Amino acid sequence: MEAQLRRVTSADVARAAGVSRATVSYVLNDTPHQTIPPETRRRVLDAAARLDYAPSAAARTLRSGRSDVVLCLLPDWPVGQEVGTLLSHLSAALARHGMTFVAHPSTRADRPVAAIWKALTPAAVLAFEEISDEEIVAMRAAGVAPLVALLGVSRERRRELEVPQQRVGRLQAEHLATTGHNRLGYAYPDDPRVAIFAEPRLDGVRAACAAAGLPPPVVRTVALEPAAAADAVAAWHAEQVTGVCAYNDEVALAVLAGMRVRGLAAPGDLAVIGVDDIPPARLCEPPLSTIATDQTQVAEHLAATIVDVIAGRPAPERPGPVLSRVVIREST
Amino acid sequence: MEAQLRRVTSADVARAAGVSRATVSYVLNDTPHQTIPPETRRRVLDAAARLDYAPSAAARTLRSGRSDVVLCLLPDWPVGQEVGTLLSHLSAALARHGMTFVAHPSTRADRPVAAIWKALTPAAVLAFEEISDEEIVAMRAAGVAPLVALLGVSRERRRELEVPQQRVGRLQAEHLATTGHNRLGYAYPDDPRVAIFAEPRLDGVRAACAAAGLPPPVVRTVALEPAAAADAVAAWHAEQVTGVCAYNDEVALAVLAGMRVRGLAAPGDLAVIGVDDIPPARLCEPPLSTIATDQTQVAEHLAATIVDVIAGRPAPERPGPVLSRVVIREST
DNA sequence: ACGTGTAACTTGCGCGTGTCAGTAAGGTAG
DNA sequence: CTACCTTACTGACACGCGCAAGTTACACGT
Numbered sequence: 001m002e003a004q005l006r007r008v009t010s011a012d013v014a015r016a017a018g019v020s021r022a023t024v025s026y027v028l029n030d031t032p033h034q035t036i037p038p039e040t041r042r043r044v045l046d047a048a049a050r051l052d053y054a055p056s057a058a059a060r061t062l063r064s065g066r067s068d069v070v071l072c073l074l075p076d077w078p079v080g081q082e083v084g085t086l087l088s089h090l091s092a093a094l095a096r097h098g099m100t101f102v103a104h105p106s107t108r109a110d111r112p113v114a115a116i117w118k119a120l121t122p123a124a125v126l127a128f129e130e131i132s133d134e135e136i137v138a139m140r141a142a143g144v145a146p147l148v149a150l151l152g153v154s155r156e157r158r159r160e161l162e163v164p165q166q167r168v169g170r171l172q173a174e175h176l177a178t179t180g181h182n183r184l185g186y187a188y189p190d191d192p193r194v195a196i197f198a199e200p201r202l203d204g205v206r207a208a209c210a211a212a213g214l215p216p217p218v219v220r221t222v223a224l225e226p227a228a229a230a231d232a233v234a235a236w237h238a239e240q241v242t243g244v245c246a247y248n249d250e251v252a253l254a255v256l257a258g259m260r261v262r263g264l265a266a267p268g269d270l271a272v273i274g275v276d277d278i279p280p281a282r283l284c285e286p287p288l289s290t291i292a293t294d295q296t297q298v299a300e301h302l303a304a305t306i307v308d309v310i311a312g313r314p315a316p317e318r319p320g321p322v323l324s325r326v327v328i329r330e331s332t
Numbered sequence: 333m334e335a336q337l338r339r340v341t342s343a344d345v346a347r348a349a350g351v352s353r354a355t356v357s358y359v360l361n362d363t364p365h366q367t368i369p370p371e372t373r374r375r376v377l378d379a380a381a382r383l384d385y386a387p388s389a390a391a392r393t394l395r396s397g398r399s400d401v402v403l404c405l406l407p408d409w410p411v412g413q414e415v416g417t418l419l420s421h422l423s424a425a426l427a428r429h430g431m432t433f434v435a436h437p438s439t440r441a442d443r444p445v446a447a448i449w450k451a452l453t454p455a456a457v458l459a460f461e462e463i464s465d466e467e468i469v470a471m472r473a474a475g476v477a478p479l480v481a482l483l484g485v486s487r488e489r490r491r492e493l494e495v496p497q498q499r500v501g502r503l504q505a506e507h508l509a510t511t512g513h514n515r516l517g518y519a520y521p522d523d524p525r526v527a528i529f530a531e532p533r534l535d536g537v538r539a540a541c542a543a544a545g546l547p548p549p550v551v552r553t554v555a556l557e558p559a560a561a562a563d564a565v566a567a568w569h570a571e572q573v574t575g576v577c578a579y580n581d582e583v584a585l586a587v588l589a590g591m592r593v594r595g596l597a598a599p600g601d602l603a604v605i606g607v608d609d610i611p612p613a614r615l616c617e618p619p620l621s622t623i624a625t626d627q628t629q630v631a632e633h634l635a636a637t638i639v640d641v642i643a644g645r646p647a648p649e650r651p652g653p654v655l656s657r658v659v660i661r662e663s664t
Numbered sequence: 665a666c667g668t669g670t671a672a673c674t675t676g677c678g679c680g681t682g683t684c685a686g687t688a689a690g691g692t693a694g
Numbered sequence: 695c696t697a698c699c700t701t702a703c704t705g706a707c708a709c710g711c712g713c714a715a716g717t718t719a720c721a722c723g724t
Contacts (some may be wrong), residue, residue, distance in 0.1 A: 003707080006682085009681090019703075022705080023707095024704065025681075026682095029682080031683080035700080035702065036701095037701085037702070040702080040703085049534075053451040054447075056680050057452060057453055058390050058394040059394050059679080059682090059709090060679075060682080061681090061682055062390040062391050062394050062679090062680080063681040063682050063683090064681080065708055067451075069451070076420070078413045078417055078420075081410045081723085082410070084410055084411045085410055086716090087406070091437040100436070100447075100452065101437070102436050103434060104423065104432070104434050105416075105420040105435070106420075114386065115432075120389060120401070121388065137517045138384070215605070224611045224614070226615065236666080250612060254615050255617075277581050278587075283556065283558065283586050284589070284612070284616055284619035285583040285616075285617050287353050290576035339709095339710085352674050354713080355673065356714080358673095358713090365686050366672090366673095367674070368671095368673090391709070391711040392712080393679095394678095395679055395710080395711045395713090397679075420715090542719080592715090641687065
């Protein structure tokens with residue numbers, strides 16, 4: 001019918017509705033302190049719908065100086081599906097607030113981070129990794145981009161979103177302590193890039209040990225290979241460790257593999273508990289106890305915080321404490 | 333020192349360099365057919381660097397009608413780390429072509445897809461799932477957004493990027509056939525959302541069976557639970573199936589778990605091969621044979637295709653056939 | 665001397681918005 | 695009748711950029 005090759009602009013809508021462009025803008029944004037009679041409003045909305053009008057984000061961004069995009073800089077360590085689902089929920093939650101969520105796989109080495117957010121003029125940037133102070137002032141200076149950092153550790157210097165990583169570690173250790181283990185090990189990840197998450201979790205384990213009157217955990221780095229893990233297992237065994245908290249489920253699987261190499265079996269010789277509850281956790285031998293986190297709840301809180309920060313309001317308080325829970329299977 | 337609260341614009345650079353705004357634009361974009369003496373060029377570049385100038389993407393997009401953003405609509409099934417690393421490589425590859433890659437976790441139910449790309453005016457949209465024809469013409473009409481779809485199946489209707497999923501299935505079946513199995517099973521994923529990938533893989537298995545003179549594979553849907561998988565295993569066993577190709581490594585792990593329930597062991601009672609080579613594959617019992625794909629190469633080809641499509645050139649031909657290879661472990 | 669050509673610029677337009685500053689019509693108060 | 699307010703609108707500007715068209719200065723060929 002109408003083979004439109006040009007973009008439909010608000011001027012087109014205005015023409016179709018027989019009003020001025022300004023009126024269209026007022027109607028479509030229901031600008032406060034503007035009195036529009038219902039009849040006119042209807043005409044404008046009709047025309048907009050009929051023409052399939054969608055405002056140009058570019059023009060709107062140019063005009064207002066900020067867009068409704070929230071940019072998430074992904075870390076350069078491989079993101080598993082738990083982060084994937086978190087982002088998915090986050091995207092949905094932000095959409096409910098009228099914002100568009102996008103993620104950029106960090107290729108930090110390739111391009112400076114600045115190039116990315118300058119190319120998008122997002123309303124907010126959400127990062128998993130530390131951001132340099134100069135970077136932060138630069139973003140603030142660019143006016144359009146308040147910053148939010150998601151870290152495992154809470155830092156006093158600025159307001160941050162904190163997924164309670166410490167609590168994750170504490171839950172692991174408490175579970176092992178209450179099931180009769182009094183000498184714990186910690187399976188630390190091989191990849192140095194995930195240290196931001198590993199450190200607070202380990203801190204949580206340490207805290208729980210101290211609270212339960214146990215000696216501090218025996219920390220060993222565990223690569224994702226049976227042979228390497230076997231060495232760690234042997235070391236724990238030699239130190240009378242009977243329960244191991246792993247950084248995550250994959251590391252836990254490595255520990256189980258290492259035990260197999262040494263002819264040991266969980267939970268008899270060594271109890272193992274992971275974090276994340278990835279699908280393989282329930283499929284391995286023995287099925288892996290782990291810590292599951294309600295990503296929906298985390299996403300909801302993250303979204304609320306982001307919205308508040310963008311609006312310049314102080315961030316809301318921490319999420320309720322029941323985001324994570326222990327999933328008991330047969331490895332403990 | 334200089335607490336700038338306003339954005340640095342090309343006008344600022346022009347003023348600092350003592351030239352007009354147009355000259356700045358010509359220098360920074362090295363516009364063809366413009367003769368700029370080295371001295372002037374240097375002055376401009378100096379000023380730009382000193383002021384930390386970054387062009388406004390919004391303005392540029394508004395002016396030129398298209399941005400340098402490539403938007404990837406993620407599927408609503410959970411993305412594993414293999415997709416994660418693919419996106420990471422893709423982002424790097426596109427950055428090398430001067431484009432910015434962002435991903436949007438598809439919350440298809442929440443917002444219509446149109447709202448997303450209209451909010452970003454990307455140069456291209458990369459989707460994993462089918463896109464309706466009207467959607468496509470709408471994107472084309474919006475002028476700014478050529479479309480590229482990444483599917484497992486190649487469709488004649490339009491140019492698509494094809495990761496050779498069929499080949500993945502063929503590799504699995506050929507490996508089992510050459511190791512002496514002559515009655516194969518296929519472990520189909522429980523999640524209907526991944527059918528786009530599952531179908532071509534299964535087709536590949538069927539083709540390989542036919543080519544090897546074997547009967548068609550016995551297809552069973554396998555949920556990611558030991559009990560459910562056990563039923564499938566029993567069914568295969570009853571039909572004298574001796575080797576199973578699984579949709580991916582997780583499904584393969586489920587099959588292994590199901591065998592355990594039935595007191596069977598791989599590869600003796602049933603050989604199992606997965607796809608993806610996720611870390612748990614080498615950590616489970618027995619270590620899982622699988623198909624590994626070189627994501628770097630895939631990303632490179634994807635990036636090249638996207639760039640070509642944006643430029644309006646025909647897409648380059650298929651990638652070389654050696655993107656995937658069999659990783660032989662102990663489950664076959 | 666005069667056109668022609670080229671180097672090295674500058675001026676100015678318009679992309680599509682949001683919004684401020686009007687303005688004409690109509691009502692109400694004094 | 696005048697002064698003033700409200701309703702219902704419209705005109706015009708600025709956001710930052712790319713680029714087409716124009717301008718000046720100077721060199722060259724005849």
